[in-house]
Amino acid sequence: MPADAPKARTNRVSHRVGAIAESATLAVDAKAKALKAAGRPVIGFGAGEPDFPTPDYIVEEAAKAVFDPKNHRYSPAGGLPELKTAIVEKTMRDSGYEIEPAQVIVTNGGKQAVFESFATLLDPGDEVLVPTPFWTTYPEAIRLAGGVPVEVFAGPEQGYLVTTDQLEAAMTERTKVLLFVSPSNPTGAVYSEEETRRIGQWAAAKGLWVVSDEIYEHLTYDGVPFTSIATAAPELGDRMVIVNGVAKTYAMTGWRVGWMIGPKDVIKGATNLQSHLTSNVSNVSQRAALAAVAGPLTAVEDMKKAFDRRRKAMVEGLNAIDGIECPTPHGAFYAYADVRNLLGREIAGVTPSTSAELATLILEQAEVAVVPGEAFGPSGYIRLSYALGDDDLAEGVRRLQDFLR
Structure with a gap:
């Protein structure tokens, strides 16, 4: 190589893109789904995604649109x-x-x-x-x-x-x-x-x-x-x-x-x-x-009633666990639980010092996926979505109660 040849850049990905952290919520959801695909009965509280199908009248309009050449x-x-x-x-x-x-x-x-x-x-x-x-x-x-x-x-x-x-x-x-x-x-x-x-x-x-x-x-x-x-x-x-x-x-x-x-x-x-x-x-x-x-908001109101029921069940179940404090959320479909009192405590032979370590422990041993507070700011918290079926929610909360007692 000639002495005056420009030096090749070593970074293959730009600093701007390389500095981006992956979406923690999607990462947790992907890991939970991968474990499910491998045969593990994981309950996923990670993704903020309603478990309901899109209302029929919306789907019907989309079906019509598929056959219209202007689209x-x-x-x-x-x-x-x-x-x-x-x-x-x-x-x-x-x-x-x-x-x-x-x-x-x-x-x-x-x-x-x-x-x-x-x-x-x-x-x-x-x-x-x-x-x-x-x-x-x-x-x-x-x-x-x-x-x-x-x-x-x-x-x-x-x-x-x-x-x-x-x-x-x-x-x-x-x-x-x-x-x-x-x-x-x-x-x-x-x-x-x-x-x-x-x-x-x-x-x-x-x-x-x-x-x-x-x-x-x-x-x-x-x-x-x-x-x-x-x-x-x-x-x-x-x-x-x-x-x-x-x-x-x-x-x-x-x-x-x-x-x-x-x-x-x-x-x-x-x-x-x-x-x-x-x-x-x-x-x-x-x-x-x-x-x-x-269109009307009728279907929205029906989903909201289900979310409300699940919200109450989740908050009650989480607050029954010693070491967790969960304020009652008044919107969206998430519970944000304070788990700082669980950190530094031995759980199943492991002593997590961060909510990220706690979330990993819960996923691997209790087969419940939650998102650690580090994804949203300081450590010491976990987010759980209650936009999932009632039976899965009840089972997931029961696993947490059994594992964290």
Whole structure:
């Protein structure tokens, strides 16, 4: 090789992509399914995925769409016009928030909406306040967009709800965005209307953008209402971005349809990005989503009743275990249990020092899959999804009780 030849780069994968951690929730779910395939009777509390089929009327519309040649072609990168209009109407119906079709982009699931929101808003080094515990994808999406996630932790002692004092303490001159999630994945916490308004008004006074993930808006319990920060704090004006989708509400996780709502210039930028990234969402999936958002919420209410029943059973069962404290979640379909009192205790001949070690022990010896707190922030917690059948839930909780006694 000539002396002046350029030195070959040793890294085969870019630093940007190489630094991404895999989705911990999907990793746990994949491991549980692999063990099941190998003949192990694993109960999976890992994935946030309803066990119900997509409602029939939605599937029927998709079946019709398959045979319509217009759905065999490219469509606008930002979404079918009729679906965008339906999202406008649905947003007014559910949140009282008035928008126009030009303020909507339809995305390949909620994750793409999350990434495109941060990719469109952030410049390198911009900071995002991230209430913690957080959904595992948020920090990675922020970093991929060049931003810096700033964790603001709220533990079970305060119902996993951050305060404006905490946000104020975490803010710096680099802060540009506040992430707001209610109902929360992973904790199931729901901010009251007053708390939502207070946080929104604080963000507006500081000149921050707010990205609000509202994908669990229809899943609240005990009479606790969902409140959109966009309507609770109109002072935010055009510094408001909402991400949402059909996955959780309509049991449509595999259909991959989400959306992003924001000011027209932001949505135009996100649409330009998507035109190069993926182009349009599958037209058949968009037709199914149109049937979902424009249709009744009857099936949603039926699923919610089942989730509510399972929520109560899970919380009661977990709190019966010495060393576990599980606040009652008021939204989504997750229980976020405090297991700090189990750490350092010998269990089946092993003394776990982290919730990750505890989760591995539970999976390998009790054959129950849970997601450790490290996926969502600090160690010392585990997340369990109760979006699974009643019998499996009861069996999984019984195994935990037997194993951890």
